[in-house]
Amino acid sequence: MRSTLRIKTRLGLTAGIVACLLALMASVALWSVREVQHQLEAGLRSAARTAASAAQFGRRAADLGRQGQVTLEAARVTGVEKELERWNAAYAAAGQELAELEATPAGAAIAPPLRASLTDYEKQFGTLLTQTASGNAVSPVVQSSASEAFTRLDRQSAEAAAKAVDQANQATMELDVLLGRSMLAVTLAVAIGFVVLAGLVVFFVHRPIAAEAGVLMGVCHALERGDLSSRVPNPADTELGAIGRSLNAMLDNTMSLVQSRAERDQMQASIMKLLEEISGVAEGDLTVQAEVTTDVTGAVADSFNFMIAELRRVIGEVQNASLQVSNSLGDLRSITVELASGSEEQAAQAVDASVAIEEMAASIHYVSENASVSASVAEEARTNAEHGARAVTRTIDGMKAVRDQVQETAKRIKRLGESSQEIAEIVELIGDIADRTSILALNASIQAAMAGEAGRGFAVVADEVERLAERATEATKRAGTLVKTTQTETAEVMAAMEDTTREVINRSNIANEAGVALTQIQGVSNRLAELIQAISDAAQQQARGSEQVAKSMNEMSSVTRNTAANTKQTAASIGSLGLLADKLNASVARFKLPNETASQVSPNTPRLVASR
């Protein structure tokens, strides 16, 4: 049987079927076991119920018998109604129990004789009771037949109970046997199911795979034997089929590669020759030349020669270029190193210069501040000089006023002197008058003396007048002296006033000179203030300029520092570039070139390592 199912699918399907079958078998077995168990339980329960009913009936029959005795006894002694009622109840209970026994399947077989006996006993007991209750002598026949009927009932009920127990035991045994059989049947069914499953697996899974593997192995064995023509026939669309197809393709390829022995040998020989010719290249010898033959390696040799020629040219160029790079780098490096140290030096100088200029700026700023202070001091001096000049002017004015005042006073004093002169003349006149008065008084006193007693009173008056005249003369003399003194003093004052006036005029002149000097000072102060202001302005301008220079210097020094750092970086880059060039040189140096192509690069080419 050929199947196109893949192994994977096949295994999957088989597993599915097996699982289904197993599930089916398990459920069937479970069902049968449970069925058997149910039957068993029902049988056992029925047998037990029959046995129990039979036993219960036995007990009820005994109760009936005992109640019958009591009822009979009561009938003989007292009344029968109450006991008879109890007897009837016991009879009904026995009847009911018997009905239950009849209801069981097994009880139906044993119940009829019991029913008959019970009915018989009831009949006999009724007869006996009637006789006993009538108070007549009970016929022994009746008594014995009643007793017999009860005994029969009792015996039969005991037998029925024993029989029911026997039946129950027998049912149990039968059911045990039945259960054992069912288990055996289930086990057998499961075993058969497994056998069927194994068969299925073998049929669906193992057989087709084994068949395909067998084909593959056959081909492989053929290959082992050297038979390259063996192929896998019609490979299926399965995994092993795919292997078969690959094997077929591989074999086809291999077949196409296989050449005839002679052809192969010849080719090998010419290849060996070619290899020998060009083996020098592996050691870097680019001077080799392969012989161009007519066979198939000829073309290879031709290509090889062309390639070597190109390689020679390229390597030669590389060697030249790297040599030149090395040389240029050497120069460049020394230049850069010089430049870097120069830049560093320059940066250091710029820093020094910027610090110095910074200090200069501070100094100029300080001078400028001081100049500002000086300018204000000069201004103050100028103001003071101005004040001074004004004060001097005021002084001169004051002096002028004094001079005028003095001259006015002198005039007045002079007038005073003139007035004194007039006073002196008046005093003189008064003196004359007094003198004349005195003479007149003398004459009058003489006249009075001549008149005698009559002139005595007149003489007193004349004396008085004389005394007055004397006093007037005296006063006039004093006045004259005073006037003379006044005149002298006035003359002195006049002279002093004249001196003062001269002095005042002199002082005024000096003050004038001071005024002029102060005005000059004012002028000089003004000039000074202007000059200092100019200095201050200039210093401020310088300060601004030096700030600017300081700033520029700072910027320059930072730029220079950067430059120095960059130059260093460049030097380092050149160094590493040099290393690369050296490496390149070393790597192409092992190639051997014909002499005219390139000069050999010296292995001692100076290495470029940036010193900093």
Added chain:
Amino acid sequence: MTMGGNAAQDARIGRPRREDISLQDWCSLFLNRCGLTFRNAQVPALMQLIDQHMRARGLADAAAYYALLCDERDSGVEWSELLEGVLNHETSFFRHQASFDVLKNIVLPDLLAERAKGAFLSLWSAGCSTGQEAYSLAMIAMAHEELGGRFTVWGSDVSRRVIETARRGCYGPRALTGLAAAYRNRFLHEKRTETGVEYEVVPELRERVRFMSINLLSAADFSPRHDVIFCHNVLIYFAPEAVTRLLNALATRLRPGGYLLLGPGEGPGDHPKGLEPIHVSGVRGFRRTLQTAREPRP
């Protein structure tokens, strides 16, 4: 207590709030601590410098950095670092030759005549930067035969970095500009190093010069008194009020009859208390009056 210290304390007390640290605050900080002032042109560089240091410290806002600086002593690490960035260390041997000539020809002879025979002179290069000025003073003193080597030169600068350089006393070829050959041959020793030539101050001279890192504003605390104080190209970086403070402080450090030599054009309009100007063209100098010297010491 120094003026700088007091001012710094004031700055700590009146510290501005975090949000508003202005240029004014930064300038006040520098002014109070060191007396430094800045020109308008320097402001962008200053702010950039502050920013750099702030970032280097890992701080995001200027206020936090400002607070950090305020919390530090004047000699604190962060403050010193920041200060290094604003200082100008320009100097050279015998810079402003006229001042050195005055020292050699007027000051030293005068002091030798004034002081008792065999007196030991003390010279101070205040703001010595990398030490060339101090060594120049020492060279002149050393070469002065009458002095006979009885002197000490002190060099001070607020920057610790330059003081290290000064103590080492090694200079490159460019630093030698302006140094007379006679001095160079006598006091410098040529030394070849990996990077080139260096000139090292000879031990004989170097051991006569002592260097220290101090803030000039705290100079009043600096105990020795000096016969000569050389303070060149320092005042130009100071605010006017700081100049007055500094000069008064320096004046107290002068022995009676001692000289204060400033850079050309430096110094105040009116001379400091107890100092009288000396009149030499091209040199700005003062002498401490001798009258003070004759007053009994307390």
